[in-house]
Amino acid sequence: MLANMACSLIEHKRINTTVAKAKALKQFVEPLITKSKEDTTHNRRICFSYLRSKYAVTDLFRDVAAKVGDRPGGYTRIIKVGNRLGDNADMAMIELVDFNELYNGGKKEEKKAKSRRGGSKAKGATTAAPKADAPAAKAEEPKAEAVVEETTPEVEAPIVETPQAEAPAAEDTEEKAE
Numbered sequence: 001m002l003a004n005m006a007c008s009l010i011e012h013k014r015i016n017t018t019v020a021k022a023k024a025l026k027q028f029v030e031p032l033i034t035k036s037k038e039d040t041t042h043n044r045r046i047c048f049s050y051l052r053s054k055y056a057v058t059d060l061f062r063d064v065a066a067k068v069g070d071r072p073g074g075y076t077r078i079i080k081v082g083n084r085l086g087d088n089a090d091m092a093m094i095e096l097v098d099f100n101e102l103y104n105g106g107k108k109e110e111k112k113a114k115s116r117r118g119g120s121k122a123k124g125a126t127t128a129a130p131k132a133d134a135p136a137a138k139a140e141e142p143k144a145e146a147v148v149e150e151t152t153p154e155v156e157a158p159i160v161e162t163p164q165a166e167a168p169a170a171e172d173t174e175e176k177a178e
Contacts, residue, residue: 002025003050003053005028006032007055009029010029010056010096015093016092018092019090022078023078030074032051033075037068067096074097076097077103078092078093079092081093
């Protein structure tokens with residue numbers, strides 16, 4: 001049963017089951033995901049002996065291992081979703097952590113350096129700085145528009161003069177040809 005559930009989890013990236021089965025599946029599948037980080041024939045055969053599905057093993061070593069390569073553990077997440085209607089059993093959704101874009105925001109989270117001292121002062125300084133920059137940016141915008149208006153007539157004037165300068169040159173060549 002755990003092998004089939006693990007194959008379904010690897011294939012679909014999330015499945016719904018009872019809480020007890022989800023906890024058992026988590027203990028079953030996480031060592032396999034750890035083995036999939038290192039793609040060797042030995043690790044593939046070990047995973048195949050547990051899963052008994054070459055498609056699941058291929059998907060595990062190709063797609064799943066690529067996403068969880070830098071994660072040190074905790075590859076699955078169990079979310080309780082309520083009780084089942086028929087027998088009132090506790091239900092849960094178990095999913096692979098790196099394949100859920102809702103919680104990740106579509107991005108990988110970057111670790112930030114943490115400082116133990118001066119944390120509140122640094123946060124206050126960074127918050128005050130953008131507030132001071134915002135009015136300055138509004139004041140600069142009208143100046144930028146004025147510069148654009150002044151440069152526009154200068155650019156148009158040489159374009160108008162250029163065809164007039166070429167027209168007499170064309171008339172001179174026609175007169176010389178006659």
